[in-house]
Amino acid sequence: xxxxxxxxxxxxxxxxxxxxxxxxxxxxxxxxxxxxxxxxxxxxxxxxxxxxxxxxxxxxxxxxxxxxxxxxxxxxxxxxxxxxxxxxxxxxxxxxxxxxxxxxxxxxxxxxxxxxxxxxxxxxxxxxxxxxxxxxxxxxxxxxxxxxxxxxxxxxxxxxxxxxxxxxxxxxxxxxxxxxxxxxxxxxxxxxxxxxxxxxxxxxxxxxxxxxxxxxxxxxxxxxxxx
Amino acid sequence: xxxxxxxxxxxxxxxxxxxxxxxxxxxxxxxxxxxxxxxxxxxxxxxxxxxxxxxxxxxxxxxxxxxxxxxxxxxxxxxxxxxxxxxxxxxxxxxxxxxxxxxxxxxxxxxxxxxxxxxxxxxxxxxxxxxxxxxxxxxxxxxxxxxxxxxxxxxxxxxxxxxxxxxxxxxxxxxxxxxxxxxxxxxxxxxxxxxxxxxxxxxxxxxxxxxxxxxxxxxxxxxxxxxxxxxxxxxxxxxxxxxxxxxxxxxxxxxxxxxxxxxxxxxxxxxxxxxxxxxxxxxxxxxxxxxxxxxxxxxxx
Ligand SMILES: Nc1ncnc2c1ncn2[C@@H]1O[C@H](COP(=O)(O)OP(=O)(O)O)[C@@H](O)[C@H]1O
Ligand SMILES: [Mg+2]
Numbered sequence: 001x002x003x004x005x006x007x008x009x010x011x012x013x014x015x016x017x018x019x020x021x022x023x024x025x026x027x028x029x030x031x032x033x034x035x036x037x038x039x040x041x042x043x044x045x046x047x048x049x050x051x052x053x054x055x056x057x058x059x060x061x062x063x064x065x066x067x068x069x070x071x072x073x074x075x076x077x078x079x080x081x082x083x084x085x086x087x088x089x090x091x092x093x094x095x096x097x098x099x100x101x102x103x104x105x106x107x108x109x110x111x112x113x114x115x116x117x118x119x120x121x122x123x124x125x126x127x128x129x130x131x132x133x134x135x136x137x138x139x140x141x142x143x144x145x146x147x148x149x150x151x152x153x154x155x156x157x158x159x160x161x162x163x164x165x166x167x168x169x170x171x172x173x174x175x176x177x178x179x180x181x182x183x184x185x186x187x188x189x190x191x192x193x194x195x196x197x198x199x200x201x202x203x204x205x206x207x208x209x210x211x212x213x214x215x216x217x218x219x220x221x222x223x224x225x226x227x
Numbered sequence: 228x229x230x231x232x233x234x235x236x237x238x239x240x241x242x243x244x245x246x247x248x249x250x251x252x253x254x255x256x257x258x259x260x261x262x263x264x265x266x267x268x269x270x271x272x273x274x275x276x277x278x279x280x281x282x283x284x285x286x287x288x289x290x291x292x293x294x295x296x297x298x299x300x301x302x303x304x305x306x307x308x309x310x311x312x313x314x315x316x317x318x319x320x321x322x323x324x325x326x327x328x329x330x331x332x333x334x335x336x337x338x339x340x341x342x343x344x345x346x347x348x349x350x351x352x353x354x355x356x357x358x359x360x361x362x363x364x365x366x367x368x369x370x371x372x373x374x375x376x377x378x379x380x381x382x383x384x385x386x387x388x389x390x391x392x393x394x395x396x397x398x399x400x401x402x403x404x405x406x407x408x409x410x411x412x413x414x415x416x417x418x419x420x421x422x423x424x425x426x427x428x429x430x431x432x433x434x435x436x437x438x439x440x441x442x443x444x445x446x447x448x449x450x451x452x453x454x455x456x457x458x459x460x461x462x463x464x465x466x467x468x469x470x471x472x473x474x475x476x477x478x479x480x481x482x483x484x485x486x487x488x489x490x491x492x493x494x495x496x497x498x499x500x501x502x503x504x505x506x507x508x509x510x511x512x513x514x515x516x517x518x519x520x521x522x523x524x525x526x527x528x
Contacts, residue, residue: 049418074420086415088408090398090527099408100419102401152420 001059002027002189003048003156008056008066010047017043017052018213027155030182030190032204032218034197040213041193042083045158049073049080061155075104079153081145083160089134093125093144096133100151118147121180124173139170146177157181159192163199175203228494234372236491242378244486245386246445251463251470251478252389253437259473259528260410260430263320264328266335268438269460270342271307275442276451277350278303280357283446287359296360296447304440311342312435316428324427339460347453354450361447382444389437390479397475397528406430410473410528465508471521473528481511481519 003025010018017040025031035041046052048060050070058066065073074080079100087096097118101111119126122143128136136144142162149157163171181188194200197207207218228236254268282303283296315338323331364376396403409416409426417423441459449455466485470477485504492500499506517523 051414051417069422069424071417071420071422074418080418082415082418086412088411088415090407090411091404095404099404099421103405103420103422148419 001025002029002061004059006057006059008047008054008058010043010052010054012043012052016213018047021056021215023208023215025189025191027189028187029206030204031192032197032200032207033191033193033210033215034195034200034207034218035193035210036195039210041195041210042160043213044210044215045080045082045160045191045193048078048158071103074100074152077152077155078158079149079151079156080158081142081149081160081162083164085138085141085145087133087136087141087144089132091133092129093131093133093136094129096144097125097147097151100148104152114151117184118150121150121184122147122177139166142166142170142174143177146174150181154185154188156189156191159190161193161195163194163196171199178203230370231372232494234370235374236494237487238369238372238374238379239493240483240487240490242382242448243490244482245382246441246448247459247462247466247486248386248479248482249389249444250438250441250459251466251482252393252475253434253441254463255467255470255473255475255478256393256437256528257431257434258467259475260406261320261324261427263324263331263335264464265431265434266332266460267315267338267342268434268463269456269458270339270346271311271435271438271456272442272445272459273346273451273456274311274342275304275307275439276446276455277346277355277442278307278439279443279446280355280451281350283359284357293359293363296363300360300440300443300446303443304436307439307442308432308436312432313428315435316431320431321424321427339456343453343456346456350451352453354452356450358447378448385444386479390475393475402429407528411526462504465504469508469511469518471518473526474518474520475528477518477520
């Protein structure tokens with residue numbers, strides 16, 4: 001199993017949010033996590049990254065990560081693009097993308113290789129590489145956040161409502177980029193949250209439905225369902 | 228005011244501003260990154276001065292050249308930052324980042340009180356004076372006014388180098404970038420693998436080294452005695468608040484304003500001279516509560 005949750009509960013401060021999750025996600029699966037606003041999607045992803053108080057057991061690649069210091073987790077091969085993109089405004093687009101590789105201490109050649117791959121998947125970012133992180137539009141910011149997540153996310157990529165607020169043309173581009181990502185590396189595992197299931201129809205291998213902090217298996221989706 | 232007194236006031240102001248700026252730079256770095264107002268910063272300044280005087284006095288008594296005082300200042304500053312700043316962050320502050328600001332202020336104030344007593348225990352209450360570094364560089368005469376090279380040239384040069392160097396470090400080096408990113412958004416930084424705990428420890432030690440260096444550089448220009456830390460924390464806080472908390476370049480300008488204000492007041496209206504820094508701060512904050520260069524919204528350094 002790439003990622004498994006055993007009786008995981010998570011709280012923010014003293015408020016319990018996720019309750020008794022048991023989920024297993026095999027390698028190279030693309031999982032859509034659907035749930036309305038406030039259902040716990042963001043909390044689920046933040047729990048994987050280590051930003052909630054957690055009980056139970058989370059394993060990644062066979063290793064327990066729920067007890068691992070949060071900044072050590074991305075280095076295991078986990079990339080995370082938060083809901084509100086959260087670029088660093090002090091840095092350019094490219095500097096933003098490079099930061100995870102620098103934090104992980106990757107060498108020059110490996111960093112360049114990963115940057116090239118991110119640009120291959122999101123070629124439009126090359127043109128805005130020098131732009132300040134605070135001066136890109138919301139939609140472009142989501143692309144930058146995706147590229148940044150790809151730098152370390154060789155095994156698992158977590159995307160929190162990536163399509164929310166994207167203009168249709170950009171949303172189209174974003175899903176093309178996701179397809180390019182899967183084509184470039186069949187082994188990568190993806191978890192994408194959405195409140196609007198239509199946006200991920202035909203893309204995911206599997207749907208999980210989250211409701212009030214509890215997760216249930218959704219109806220299976222097939223490529224054929226896509227319009 | 229004739230040309231001579233004008234120049235004297237100007238030179239006093241510049242050298243004084245340079246010293247205050249170096250200390251304020253550490254204070255504003257720590258505040259900008261960690262959002263902690265470190266009252267104990269004043270003690271680190273004082274201990275930097277005491278440590279330098281002791282170390283320089285001891286080494287020069289062995290017959291070393293006075294010029295050796297300069298590397299010893301740097302050694303003292305680093306010792307203060309690593310041996311005192313490091314444990315204070317690691318053992319104490321680390322536990323209270325998510326606590327209310329009032330509590331954080333009280334804790335750093337407690338550290339300040341403890342360190343004040345430590346100074347009295349180690350160095351007693353008699354004043355120290357050790358000016359060989361000042362004399363080693365000689366004097367310079369400008370338009371008939373003679374001033375020490377140490378105060379007129381070295382101190383401003385060090386201050387300027389630190390300003391430019393810190394800005395370069397934060398924006399261009401990898402470690403600096405990790406600090407800057409953590410300042411802007413701690414969770415986003417951690418989620419791309421930046422260890423915010425390490426960033427905070429490093430930032431605090433760097434800030435503490437700047438406080439210690441301020442004290443080390445001040446030591447040849449003044450008597451070292453109890454209470455100097457309290458004076459300096461209040462003064463450098465005035466600089467930091469006038470500039471806007473976390474404003475590095477702003478602190479340089481605020482330090483110049485306050486340094487000049489004070490030194491000209493000494494020649495023009497000596498009775499109010501000690502009040503001038505705070506008058507400047509109050510005036511600025513009345514008009515701009517976020518400081519000259521501060522913005523209420525963004526977290527930046
Ligand atoms: N910082 C927080 N403090 C308290 N409650 C929170 C916090 N963040 C989220 N919650 C609560 O947790 C629940 C799940 O939120 P979230 O995970 O953001 O949902 P989603 O991403 O599905 O919209 C909501 O009821 C929300 O009010
Ligand atoms: Mg959410």
